[in-house]
Amino acid sequence: MSERHSARTRARRIEVPDPSAGAGETTAAAQFVYLGRQPILDRDGAINAYELLFRAGAHNYAEIDCDTQATAQVVAHTIGGIGVQAVLGHHRGFVNIDRALLFNDIVHLMPPERFVLEILETVTFDAQLTRRLTELRRAGFQVALDDVSEPSDELIHVLPHTDIVKIDFLQTGRAALGELAAIVRSHGKTLLAEKVETRADFTLARELGFDLFQGYFFARPQVLTAPRSRSLRPGLLRLLALLSRDAGIGELEAELKLNPSVVVQLLRLVNSSAFGLGRNIASLREAIIATGTRQIARWAQLLLYADSGDLPWRADPLVQLAGTRSRFMELTASWLRPSDDKFADAAFMTGIFSLVHVVLDSTPRRVLEKLGLAPHIREAIVARTGELGALLRLAEVAGEGGDAASVAAAPEAPAGFAALTPDVLSELNLSAAAWFGAHVEETGG
Structure with a gap:
């Protein structure tokens, strides 16, 4: 974790401006997620990768109590x-990882x-760790x-199980650098010079045959910011319980609907580069099938690790x-078309995603274009068109009494x-209210 113990530095924030400026750092930190990103350069000075760094707020330094939770976040x-x-572009991301997460x-x-x-x-x-690293490298890591x-x-013992070695230029004596570089190079590993803070260090690293470079001489970390999505620990625990007993898609769908x-997180996972499905998702069932129960379980575990204690959902x-x-x-879609499950599914998805822009502090069109929703659902929310759009207008009026x-x-x-x-x-x-309220009571959310 090359930057972890560095001095506090002035934050450079990008992505999303804070609409609650002046409300205090604690309030802002509760509303947004933060991520540090420091470039890793090649010998020509071009960006090769980024190291991704934990940030609890807009300040540009790490405050880490638990390595596992920091990495999960x-x-x-x-x-x-x-x-x-948005974070990596076409580059790779280096993620600090401890034994538990490995x-x-x-x-x-x-x-x-x-x-x-x-x-x-x-x-x-x-021996156990080296076996695990062998498995992960065979998987492509x-x-x-x-x-x-x-x-x-x-x-020397560890080198066969690694691909890249990051040598700390602040902690390594200059007399030892040549020997270290020669050992790593002799094993065919990539040399990365980290904490490079002066031109002299950069010149020396190049002369010693280093391949990659990282440090304040090139760039301090940026802090990326985005509105925080709300995670629901009780629901995640119930979801994991269902997954642990190989529940069917119907049960998973029912739980996720709550x-x-x-x-929202599941849709983002489906549309991440891990899947690259290139197709629109029109129902929760499709999202579950596209993602797979094992990936859903992983994501639920990750969100539990990363949970930062937002409002309990009964109070949200x-x-x-x-x-x-x-x-x-x-329910209304099912009442209108009792035998059309697809229509009911699409109605549920429309209702959920009709409020995503509020959570993400953006506009409906901008948010929904990135989620890969079916066009008729997206346009129902953005333009209130079609039967789903009419259902949404109905739900909004009913919800406001x-x-x-x-x-x-109405004629239209x-x-x-x-x-x-x-x-x-x-x-x-x-x-609808009783269904939601009953689940709140059951889970103690």
């Missing part, structure tokens, strides 16, 4: 919060062609050894609104909507 923010493409299935959430596993200097190598500062028998925030009005709205739309029956009976309403009388709509609305 880095991965969650990169894949589910900001997005792999043996956790979570590591496979990261596409091996996009992420390098950077083994922390605190990790002890033994590259392994980087962090903070090497002196030749040793242990280094957790709008997790569904936006989560309640998304949950009851989406259920109301599903307005005259939803008048909306259903789709055929069949006029049958949604005040009594029917009242019953559907009550059923």
Whole structure:
């Protein structure tokens, strides 16, 4: 973790401006996710990769109490919060990783062609670990050894199980640099000079045959920022419980419907470079099938690791609104077309994603274009078109206690909507609220 113990530096923030400026750093930190990113350059001075660094806030330094949680948040923010493409472009990302996560299935959430596993200097190598590294390298991961500062028998033992060796230019005596570089080169490994802070260090590293370079001489870390998505620990725990007993798609779908925030994360996972499906998702069932239960389990575990203790969902009005709205739309769609499950599924998805732009502090069109939703769902939310758009207008009015029956009976309403009388709509609305409220009581959320 090359930058972890460095002095505090002035933050350079990009991506999303903070709309709550002046409300205090604690409030801002609760509303946004942060990620440090420091470039790693090649011998020509071009960006080769980025090291991804934990940041708890806009300040440009790390405050780490738990390496496992820090790494989990880095991965969650990169894949589910900001997005792999926005963070890395076409480059790779070096992620600091401790022993616990090396043996956790979570590591496979990261596409091996996009992420390098950077083994922390605190990790002890033994037979079990070397076997695990062999497995991960066979799966396509590259392994980087962090903070090497002196030749040793242990280094010789470890080199066959790594691909990249990061030599710390602040901690390594100049007399030892040549020997270290020669040892690493003789094993055919990539040499990376880290904590390079002067032109003299850069010149020396090039003369010694280093391949990659990182440090304040080139660039200080940037802090990337994006609005925070809300994670729901009770729902994640229930989801993991279902997955642990090989529950069917129907049960998983029912559970995910109760957790709008997790569904948003799932869609991002489906559309990450790990899958590259290149197709639109029109139902929650399709998202589950496209992702696979094992990947969903990994993602749920990662979100639990990364959980930062937001509002419990019984106290979160936006989560309640998304949950009851989406259920109301599903129930209404089923009432209108009792045998059309696809229509009900699409109605539920429309309800959930109708509020995503609020969570992400953006516009509906900008957010939904990135999620890979089916066009009829996207346009229902953005332009209120089609039957789904009409259902959404109905749900909005019903949720605000307005005259939803008048909306259903309006001349421009789709055929069949006029049958949604005040009594029917009242019953559907009550059923949606009861469904969500019952789950809150059951989980203690």
